[in-house]
Every structure is written in structure tokens, then in C-alpha cells.
Amino acid sequence: MRYSLGIDIGGTNIAAGVVDENYRIISEYKVKTHSDRSYDLVLDDIVLAGKTAVANAGMTMQDIDRAGLGCPGTCNLNTGIVEYANNLGWHNVPLVSYINKAFGIPVFFENDANAAALGEYAAGAAKDAKSAIVITIGTGLGAGIIIDGKLFSGSNYAGAEIGHTVINVDGEQCTCGRKGCFEAYCSVPALIRSTKQAIEKYPDTMMKEISEKAGKVSGRTAFAAAKQGDKAGKEVVDTFIKNLSCGIINTINVFQPDVFCIGGGVSNEGDYLLNPLKEKINSEVYSKNSIHNTKIVLCQLGNKSGIIGASLLGS
Ligand SMILES: [Zn+2]
Structure with a gap:
């Protein structure tokens, strides 16, 4: 060995x-x-x-x-x-x-x-794929692109920054200097920001109680409330999934990989995240009528x- x-x-x-x-x-x-x-x-x-x-x-x-x-x-x-x-x-x-x-x-x-x-790609959710894209939703939105077994990172090693492609022109300020980046909507800080905004807008939302009990607003707060039927929580989650699907569809339309893997803490939400996300992607992606469509999966290896x-x- x-x-x-x-x-x-x-x-x-x-x-x-x-x-x-x-x-x-x-x-x-x-x-x-x-x-x-x-x-x-x-x-x-x-x-x-x-x-x-x-x-x-x-x-x-x-x-x-x-x-x-x-x-x-x-x-x-x-x-x-x-x-x-x-x-x-x-x-x-x-x-x-x-x-x-x-x-x-x-x-x-x-x-x-x-x-x-x-x-x-070697040992997890993209095993057996030829081409794969993996995004990790955390403090930012990290991404890796693998084509035929090789990482693609551009001519200067700064490529594959899918998180810094814009999904909303003149939108939220991103840490990279641009406005409206995918990462500015689909990262843990972004999820916390929209959860806090919703708590302010709807003071009787379950998110308030859940976050007070936990001692803080986290990336899980809105999901926990939404799963219990909270309307405001569901609104935050729906918007998050809508934005996530937008960034993923943009990327699939460019690369059409075999597999698209989603990792980071938010992937712990499992099918509650994956099913509506898949539905949105499958209904909008350019190749929606193709028999060989990109598989959307959650990462398997965690950290x-x-x-x-x-x-x-x-x-
Ligand atoms: Zn950015």
C-alpha cells in the first residue's frame, strides 16, 4: 500500500x-x-x-x-x-x-x-463521470471544473470562478468588487442576510424563535422554519433555490458536464433542497429535451x- x-x-x-x-x-x-x-x-x-x-x-x-x-x-x-x-x-x-x-x-x-x-471526482459523487463540476457553498461559493479527468483552471490558474459570474446585474455587492455575483446570493453569508431581512419584515415568523433558541441566525434557520410550514421561511428558501438554479443552469449551458455536484453545509438539507432545485433546472436548462442530461447530485465526501x-x- x-x-x-x-x-x-x-x-x-x-x-x-x-x-x-x-x-x-x-x-x-x-x-x-x-x-x-x-x-x-x-x-x-x-x-x-x-x-x-x-x-x-x-x-x-x-x-x-x-x-x-x-x-x-x-x-x-x-x-x-x-x-x-x-x-x-x-x-x-x-x-x-x-x-x-x-x-x-x-x-x-x-x-x-x-x-x-x-x-x-475520484471517490465521491462524481465517481465514474468523465466531466464534472463541483460547487461548495460556504463562506463563498467555490467551484472546480473537471473535463476528461483534468482540472480546468484557465490560462492563469484563476479560472473556474463560477461564484463570480453575475446572476443579477447591479445586484448585491460581492466581496470581489462586482455587483450581483452568484456568490453574493448563494453563500452562507448571503443566506444569513436574507434570513435576517425576512425576520425584520415578518416579525411573527418562526425564524425569529428558531434563531433566538440557537443564539444566532445561521444558514439552517430558514430551512428549519420552511420545513415546519413557515411562510416567510419558505419564501427565503424558495428565493435561494431560484438563485442557485440560475447560477447552475448558466454553468450547465456552458459546459454540459456529466455531473454537477453541490457541496457545503447547505447540502445537508438533502432532498428538501435537491428535489425543487432539480425540477427548476430540468425545466429551464438548454438541453431539457436531451436524453443525456447533467445529473444534479449532492457531494458525498463532506469536508x-x-x-x-x-x-x-x-x-
Ligand atoms: Zn464576485
Whole structure:
């Protein structure tokens, strides 16, 4: 059996895992990112997480074939430098050379959403597909595009940013500077924003009680209320699904992949999210009369897709 190390660098956590040839994570170690620190301290914690995961597997670095890193932002595969990662506050960080020196084994990296897509493609919801698109709805809307087994990220490694295509001209302000981006409507902060607005508009909505009990408004609040028949909650969920279907249909109309996978916490809503979403997509997508239509599915690996996908880099 051969082993590789996958490290998922997120805005909140750094998660490292030793992964075997069957895509099984045999040991894991997690540390907080604390991205407000200077980047070299974060790099030291990436090294710590990787070394600890290897030690937890009862191994040394000599037992590991290679390490892969999934990192937010623009990862230049030619130079090994993270050119820009807005949610880590990184500009031109020499990630690969630093980690390579510390581990002494080959090190590869990729944008984190791309790495997660690779994980789902190898071992999750997109297994057996030729082409697949994976979106992850979280703090933002990350996406990975795989065509014939290869990640597509454009001529400058900044491609596949489906989250920053506009679904509403002059709409909500996005963190990227544009207005009306897909991400500005279909991310956890966007869902929280529209839930809060609905609570203000309809003070007797169940969302008020649900959020007070939980101590905060979350991405789950509107779904929980809607499932109990709350009208305002249903309105928030319906609008979310309408916006989500718009962004997905735009993407399918360009790529027509075999599979389109939806991940992130909101995918825990299961069929309650998936069924109306599929119905909308199937009724509007350009290929609606085709017998070979894109399958719409939920991701299967959860937050493990980042580690598994990263472990496959360079393989
Ligand atoms: Zn944007």
C-alpha cells in the first residue's frame, strides 16, 4: 500500500490527513488557521499539521509518497506561489517551496475548491463521470471544473470562478468588487442576510424563535422554519433555490458536464433542497429535451473531499 498526505488549508482550519491508495483517510490532524497572523506562522502550522498526521498514522515522512495542498486563492502551478488569497490575506506566498523544504518529499498544490472537486471526482459523487463540476457553498461559493479527468483552471490558474459570474446585474455587492455575483446570493453569508431581512419584515415568523433558541441566525434557520410550514421561511428558501438554479443552469449551458455536484453545509438539507432545485433546472436548462442530461447530485465526501483531493495532486 502507498500513502500520500493531503492538506486542506481553509480560512478557519488547516486539516491534514494521510490517505491510502483506496482514498481512505487513515489519520488526521487539524489546527486553527488564524489567518490574521503573518503568513510564515500559518506555514509553520501547516507543517505541524502534516507532520502530526503522519506521526498519528505511525509513520515517518519517508513512508509518504508525496504531499498535496489545497489552498484558497490563485495558486500558480508553475511557480508554486499563492499569488493572491483574499480570505487569508496572502499576496505572493511561496507555499510549495516552504513546505517542500520542511517535509523533504515532493509537494504539489491546487486551489482548494479544485482539490475538493478532484476528491469528489475520484471517490465521491462524481465517481465514474468523465466531466464534472463541483460547487461548495460556504463562506463563498467555490467551484472546480473537471473535463476528461483534468482540472480546468484557465490560462492563469484563476479560472473556474463560477461564484463570480453575475446572476443579477447591479445586484448585491460581492466581496470581489462586482455587483450581483452568484456568490453574493448563494453563500452562507448571503443566506444569513436574507434570513435576517425576512425576520425584520415578518416579525411573527418562526425564524425569529428558531434563531433566538440557537443564539444566532445561521444558514439552517430558514430551512428549519420552511420545513415546519413557515411562510416567510419558505419564501427565503424558495428565493435561494431560484438563485442557485440560475447560477447552475448558466454553468450547465456552458459546459454540459456529466455531473454537477453541490457541496457545503447547505447540502445537508438533502432532498428538501435537491428535489425543487432539480425540477427548476430540468425545466429551464438548454438541453431539457436531451436524453443525456447533467445529473444534479449532492457531494458525498463532506469536508473530507479537500484532504482526499489534495492527496491526489501530482499522482
Ligand atoms: Zn464576485
